Amino acid sequence: xxxxxxxxxxxxxxxxxxxxxxxxxxxxxxxxxxxxxxxxxxxxxxxxxxxxxxxxxxxxxxxxxxxxxxxxxxxxxxxxxxxxxxxxxxxxxxxxxxxxxxxxxxxxxxxxxxxxxxxxxxxxxxxxxxxxxxxxxxxxxxxxxxxxxxxxxxxxxxxxxxxxxxxxxxxxxxxxxxxxxxxxxxxxxxxxxxxxxxxxxxxxxxxxxxxxxxxxxxxxxxxxxxxxxxxxxxxxxxxxxxxxxxxxxxxxxxxxxxxxxxxxxxxxxxxxxxxxxxxxxxxxxxxxxxxxxxxxxxxxxxxxxxxxxxxxxxxxxxxxxxxxxxxxxxxxxxxxxxxxxxxxxxxxxxxxxxxxxxxxxxxxxxx
Numbered sequence: 001x002x003x004x005x006x007x008x009x010x011x012x013x014x015x016x017x018x019x020x021x022x023x024x025x026x027x028x029x030x031x032x033x034x035x036x037x038x039x040x041x042x043x044x045x046x047x048x049x050x051x052x053x054x055x056x057x058x059x060x061x062x063x064x065x066x067x068x069x070x071x072x073x074x075x076x077x078x079x080x081x082x083x084x085x086x087x088x089x090x091x092x093x094x095x096x097x098x099x100x101x102x103x104x105x106x107x108x109x110x111x112x113x114x115x116x117x118x119x120x121x122x123x124x125x126x127x128x129x130x131x132x133x134x135x136x137x138x139x140x141x142x143x144x145x146x147x148x149x150x151x152x153x154x155x156x157x158x159x160x161x162x163x164x165x166x167x168x169x170x171x172x173x174x175x176x177x178x179x180x181x182x183x184x185x186x187x188x189x190x191x192x193x194x195x196x197x198x199x200x201x202x203x204x205x206x207x208x209x210x211x212x213x214x215x216x217x218x219x220x221x222x223x224x225x226x227x228x229x230x231x232x233x234x235x236x237x238x239x240x241x242x243x244x245x246x247x248x249x250x251x252x253x254x255x256x257x258x259x260x261x262x263x264x265x266x267x268x269x270x271x272x273x274x275x276x277x278x279x280x281x282x283x284x285x286x287x288x289x290x291x292x293x294x295x296x297x298x299x300x301x302x303x304x305x306x307x308x309x310x311x312x313x314x315x316x317x318x319x320x321x322x323x324x325x326x327x328x329x330x331x332x333x334x335x336x337x338x339x340x341x342x343x344x345x346x347x348x349x350x351x352x353x354x355x356x357x358x359x360x361x362x363x364x365x366x367x
Contacts (some may be wrong), residue, residue: 001036001037001038001039001085001089002037002083002086003033003038003039003040003041003084003085003087004030004034004038004039004040004086004087004088004089004365005040005041005042005064005084005085005087005088006027006030006040006041006042006043006045006055006058006088006089007042007043007044007089007090007095007096008023008024008027008043008044008055008061008093008332009021009043009045009053009068009071009087009094010022010023010042010045010091010094011023011052011053011095011103011134012044012045012050012052012053012068013025013068014115014233015205015231015232015233017197017198017230017231018107018283018286019091019092019232020108020168020228020283021170021285022107022143022285023091023092023170024055024126024166025170025354026072026091026105026167026168026357026358026361027040027058027091028056028057028058028354029044029056029168029354029355029357029358030358030361030362031055031056031057031058031225031234032057032355032358033136033355033358033359033362034137034362035211039059040057040058040059040086040240040360041058041059041060041061041062041085042055042058042061043061043062043063043064043083043093044060044061044062044063044064045063045064045066045068045070045071046064046066046068047063047067048139049112049315050063052166054119058140060243060323061203062079063085065339066081066137066357067179068246069160070162070259070365071094071280071296072094072125072284072318074090075094075095075096075097075129076125076128076129076132076205077175078097078132079097080097081096082096082097082098083096083098083247085101085182085351086101087100087101087102087103087104087351087366088101089102089103089105089361089365090102090103090105090133091105091106092105092106092107093105093106093126093133093309093343094129094175095127095133095137096134097132097136097268098136098349101138101280101365102133102136102137103137103138103139103140103141103364104133104134104137104139104141104149105140105142105143106130106139106140106141106142106147106282106306107142107143107147107282107283108150108155108249108280108281108282109147109148109150109151109154109260109282110126110202110280111127111130112127112154113148114202114279114280115198116201117201117280118202119222119234122234124318125169125172131155131286132156133357134158135154136288137161138161139149139161139162139364140158140161140162140163141164141165141167141361141364142162142163142164142165142203143164143165143167143282143283143304144164144166144282144283144303144304144307144308144351145164145307146282146302146303146304146306146307147283148162148164149163149303156240161213163167163360163364165357165360165364166283166308166352166357167285167288167352167354167357168282168352168353168354168355168356168357169285169288169289169291169292169349169352169353169354170285170289170354172261172264172265172267172268172289172292172293172336174265174266174268174269174293174328175262175265175266177266177267178265178266178269179270179358181262181266181267182266182267182269182270182319183265185254185259185263185266185267186254186344187225187227187254187267187270188225188254188270188338189256189270190324191225191268191271191272192218192224192226192227192271192272193224193225193226193227193271193272193273193274193275193328194210194226194227194229194252194267194271194273194274194275194290195226195227195228195229195230195270195276195286196210196227196264196274196286196290197228197230197276197278197286197291198228198231198232198233199228199230199237199239200233200237200256201235201237201279202271202278202279202280203230203277203278203279204279204300204318205228205237205239205242205277205318206237206242206246206276206323207277207300207318207319207320207321207324208243208275208321209226209228209242209243209329210246210321211249211277211321211322211324211325212224212226212243212252212325212328213246213247213248213264213321214246214321214322214325215325215341216232220289222252222330223248223251224251224252225252225253225254225330226252226254226255227254227267227271228253228254228255228256228284229258229259229264230258231257231258231259231300232257235251238277239253239255241255242250243312244318251349253348257309264289267292268295270292270295271294271295272296272334272338273296273297273298273328273331274287274290274295274296274297274298275298275299275324275328276298276299276300276305276313277299277300277318277324278300278302278305278318279318279319280301280302280304281304281305282304283303283304283308284302284304284305284308284309287296287299287305287308287309287313288300288308288349288352290343290348291312291348292345292349292350294314294342294345294346295342295345296314296338296341296342296345297309297312297313297314297329297341297345298313298316298324298327298328298331299313299314299315299316300315300316300317300318300319300324301315301316302316302318306366309348310348311344311350312345312347312348313341313345314327314330314331314341314346314366322365340362357359
């Protein structure tokens with residue numbers, strides 16, 4: 001019986017982020033509808049607790065004989081451990097040294113387009129291991145035309161092996177106790193702005209906070225509350241310190257860290273709008289999840305975000321707090337526009353599914 005082996009190490013990362021969500025969702029979707037006779041198994045680095053990487057319908061994960069840091073270095077150099085399977089899918093650039101049957105998902109070209117938003121070590125590692133995949137993988141899957149264009153410019157020799165497969169949108173049904181969950185999280189009852197992002201420089205949280213500090217709050221002087229969902233990443237982004245510098249009151253800032261899907265659905269249900277101020281993205285899952293939840297979106301003009309939004313979001317220039325403040329003020333003042341944007345967003349999200357992404361990915365592996 002032929003086997004597709006999926007590298008699901010990102011699910012065990014300290015900060016799984018959007019790539020961790022992709023790994024979990026695409027692996028489950030691959031296993032839910034395999035071609036006749038095929039099975040799906042997963043592998044990770046050696047960890048004591050593998051439970052966060054278990055996926056329904058997927059055998060494993062099997063532990064490779066190397067811890068996470070060692071595995072990163074071994075595969076960067078093209079060394080074992082090998083990964084068994086008739087086909088192998090790496091859900092991130094962390095991919096084994098293998099030529100036959102390997103497909104790698106590359107989520108963005110940030111190590112080349114915005115290296116200043118990563119650590120120097122991260123830039124070097126990503127550039128080297130992606131270049132290795134360009135030499136050896138039979139295909140490179142990317143989530144957007146924007147990423148395909150960037151990588152084709154960097155690696156013209158791989159242009160004919162770049163395959164665009166957009167992500168799906170995760171089902172986040174509003175739980176019956178959504179209001180109770182928001183109270184437990186100490187969120188404002190009257191609505192709030194929401195951003196969902198790892199707290200690191202690339203996500204543009206400093207721009208959003210500067211915009212909030214510049215808002216015209218009117219005679220009442222009430223600050224617009226901001227809810228931030230996402231773990232702290234690298235780069236020393238101190239959101240509270242940034243807020244203080246921007247003049248955003250501490251009481252208006254709600255840092256939730258990582259939340260489970262039920263809490264995220266409740267948080268989305270109470271949001272007036274989602275703001276995605278990123279400097280660069282490969283796709284933009286939070287935008288799509290907000291669309292599906294009927295939450296209006298204000299997004300930066302990062303090409304992948306514009307592509308995913310498809311005209312259903314308000315788009316503002318990157319690195320422009322004044323423009324972002326103006327967009328926020330205009331949307332908050334116009335409930336009719338909010339309702340129209342919610343409807344357009346739901347329509348846009350309906351065109352994305354993990355099942356469709358998995359079907360396209362199976363076609364790449366078996367084509």
